Amino acid sequence: MTEHAAAGHLLPDVLPGAPAPLGAVWDGRGTNFALWSAGASAVDLCLFDPDGTEHRHRLEETTHQVWHGRLPGVGPGQRYGYRVHGGYDPSSGFRYNPAKLLLDPYARAVDGDLELHTALFGHPFEHADSAVPDDQDSAPHVPRGVVVHDPFPWDGDRPLRRSWSDTVIYEVHVKGATARHPGVPPHLRGTYAGLAHPAFVEHLLALGVTAVELLPVHHFVSEPHLLRRGLTNYWGYNTLGYFAPHAAYSAAGSGGQQVTEFKTMVKELHAAGIEVILDVVYNHTAEGDHTGPTLSFKGIDNPGYYRLDGGNPARYTDYTGCGNTLDVRRPAVLGLLMDSLRYWVTEMHVDGFRFDLAAALARSMRDVDRLSAFFDVVHQDPVVSQVKLIAEPWDVGPGGYQVGNFPPPWTEWNGKYRDTVRDVWAGAHVGVRDLAYRLTGSSDLYRSDGRRPFASINFVTAHDGFPLADLVTYEHKRNEANGEENRDGESHNRNWNCGVEGPTDDPEVLALRARQVRNLLATLLLSTGVPMLTAGDELGRTQGGNNNAYCQDNEISWLDWAAADEDLLAFVTRLVRLRRGAPVLRQEAFFEGHELAGTEGTRDLAWFAPGGGQLTTADWFDTGLQTVGMYLDGRGIRHRDEHGHPVVDDSYLVQLHAGPDPVTVELPGPPWADGYELVISTEYARGTPPALTFLPPGPVELPGRCVWLLRVERRP
Known part of the structure; x- marks a missing residue:
């Protein structure tokens, strides 16, 4: 028997299914649905026909706080969502409201747009602290999950793992x-x-x-x-x-x-x-602060997903500037x-991955913690630890600027x-x-x-x-x-x-x-x-x-x-x-600044003042200095190629002059160089000097506000 939800009936044809994996998984004959919610009293799975007609199915089975059920005959392309029952008490952090259709956090595809309407909100519009939930049905105004099965022909493709x-x-x-x-x-x-x-x-x-x-x-x-x-x-x-x-x-x-x-x-x-x-963006979600809409996590298990204000659970701890912060300290999150x-x-x-506001993910109690569970789990994961991981190493909370402090x-x-x-x-x-x-x-x-x-x-x-x-x-x-x-x-x-x-x-x-x-x-x-x-x-x-x-x-x-x-x-x-x-421009190890054997005194990295001598201690602390030469010796590269052979490259001198007026600099001579080829000059529209330019050691005028890249020439 199939009856419409509008008539107030729940359909009884749900098999027990399994609690794992979470989400909607098609097995060729039906789809297993599984949703985590620690505090729900009941969960309704809502399926939608192409014309938008809704059919509700009560998930009777719970295992380790996961509500689950399997529906035979339901397959790819099926639109669905959830309605989660429970207490509505914002002062205690609970925002269950079955009038709100909720997106499955594990949905593999989403269909439909978010339409601005007062029904989006779990509370009466403009009364965010009301103890009485809003009873408008949000289903016509929110997107839905889609059951997906995509046996894609990868044909041997895999992540590239470029160094x-x-x-x-x-x-x-x-x-x-x-x-x-x-x-x-x-x-x-x-x-x-x-x-x-x-x-x-x-x-x-x-x-x-x-x-x-x-x-x-x-x-x-x-x-x-x-x-x-x-x-x-x-x-x-x-x-x-x-x-x-x-x-x-x-x-x-x-x-x-x-x-x-x-x-x-x-x-x-x-x-x-x-x-x-x-x-x-794992630091916050689209549901905003206590005045925001109820679209998914907020209605599934608000205190289970979000960091709530300990003094006032009706509010969210906001380290992101976006109204809420996901609570990565919790196992389910x-x-x-x-x-x-x-x-x-x-x-x-x-x-x-590049992690937006990554410092918010590493906060244990309040401070950013290098030993947080987030770092530990990522580091030991055999899949995630092997791909490129980039942190935006700050958030908007106290002590959130953490440049240089993320672990390997x-x-x-x-x-x-x-x-x-x-x-x-x-x-x-x-x-x-x-x-x-x-x-x-x-x-x-x-x-x-x-x-x-x-x-x-x-x-x-x-x-x-x-x-x-x-x-x-x-x-x-x-x-x-x-x-x-x-x-x-x-x-x-x-x-x-x-x-x-x-x-x-x-x-x-x-x-x-x-x-x-x-x-x-x-x-x-x-x-x-x-x-x-x-x-x-x-x-x-x-x-x-x-x-x-x-x-x-x-x-x-x-x-x-x-x-x-x-x-x-x-x-x-x-x-x-x-x-x-x-x-030499993309070295895999830090420069040492040491003299290189067999080079008569050159270094893998050296810094030159405009007068031709290496920078002194006074130069390093001269805030008025706007000109510097950076010498990179291609014979001092410390990493080896994939066959174990030393990597050797040309040597370069980068002259950087940020001052407004031309300045005369002294290009260092032997043992650093016998001459230089000007390869790049930012005074030219395409960076290319109009003709092959060879410069001997000695004085040369740098234009104002300019970068030169010079390739070192050495006599055989």
Whole structure:
């Protein structure tokens, strides 16, 4: 017998099923459903017909706090959700409300949009502290899970496992990458298929990057406050489903086809030799604070999933700035996180993860703890520990800035690198002492615990903040389009507008801005560590001064391929290629600064003052020093190739001059060099000197605000 839920009947045809695995798993004849909830008094599985008709099935079986049941005949494509019964007492942390349809945290695909409506909220609208739950049915307004079975033909594909020292990361948004790409067919633009299209893959290959780091692709929804303003969450840091590829990025549909399309994208990128790294948001969910909607976790087991305020369980402990914090101290939550990570590696073949606000995941009681269960479980996991792991090593809570403090095998977004390099090129009088650490892999941050230079993910820009073109054009943010009266976004950007705020027709200012962009990129790509480029910086992309474009799903954020700066693209491409071909620029071990045997006194790393002598102690502490020479001896590389042979490379001298006026520097002679070939100079639009330039040792004039890369010449 089948009766509609609208008639108030529950269908009795559910078999006991099994408590593991969690989620909806099809076995060829039926689907097993399993949902963890420690405090529920009852759980209804809700199945939906194509016309939206709902059928409710009571899950009678519970094993170790998992509610489960198997329905014969239910298969792939079935839309479903849950209604969870229990007490509604926000003052005690309980927010059970069976009027709210809840998304399965383990759903492999999600169908449907979030529609702004008062029924989204477990409490009466605008009465968040009410002890009486809201009884409106949310089902017509929320997305649903989809039963998925996808026997994808991987044909031998597997994660690439490219070495860190060979890695160049390209941080990119799935939609923004191709939404305006003329070479991608219109129906594929802004999708996983668009990202895998030859027109875009060819750009990645020509640029020379080795990995794409995708802004969040776990299924996300927009916050109600954005929907009220007619905006959406573009970046995607508002996750609702940790196993489901975001449905809106699928050209094929949302009935499970997005899973196949995502896998196809990964397979195509792997075939091109490009790794796929996911930006993941396990620190908070889309349900916000106590005033936020009830969409999944909040209604399944609020105190089981979230860190509640110990003094007032009606409120959430918020280390993320997004209203709530997932409680990774709890086994069920830690299990969810690890199950999700393993799924994306084993089933979706991704190559690594960048963890948003990772410090929030490592908080034990209140402080960030290097010995937290999260670190321990990741470190011992035979799957997750073998892929690339990148931490954003901070959150917004007390003591949340943890750059340099994550344990092996973690790498980190090096915020100190970004700040130092920006300060230097903005003209701040900070000297060269901190810059020297950043240029050589930040040994002050990563050496003491046995990590290597590639623990430092070096970056100057990222999705959050000004793109590079705006960094040299605006000192003041222009975020009015976000609808927050320009209060959002960072106000102190450590940058310089080259003397004019905003767009200008002054050719001298435009030339200076273009050179400053090249200086920042040259510094990034000539530094030891792992460089991360932000998509569009190589094209000269602008956001018109918006430094917090998280809600701008439009031309403000999308890459403008028609306006690409071809000279800048050629400059970046040349630098990336040079870096990838020069082991001395991407060393796997920290420099020692020791004299090299048989070289008559040269060192693997040496620092030169403008006068030609090596830096003195006084020089290191001179905050007015804006010129430094970094000598890298290719005979001093300490790692070996895969066959055990020593790696030997050319030697280089990098001359970096951040001062506004030309300066005379002394190029060191023997034993350091018998002469130099000028390979890169940022005074030229494409970085290439107009002719082969050989410079003998001795005095030479560096232009103001310039980076030179010189290849060392030695007589036989």
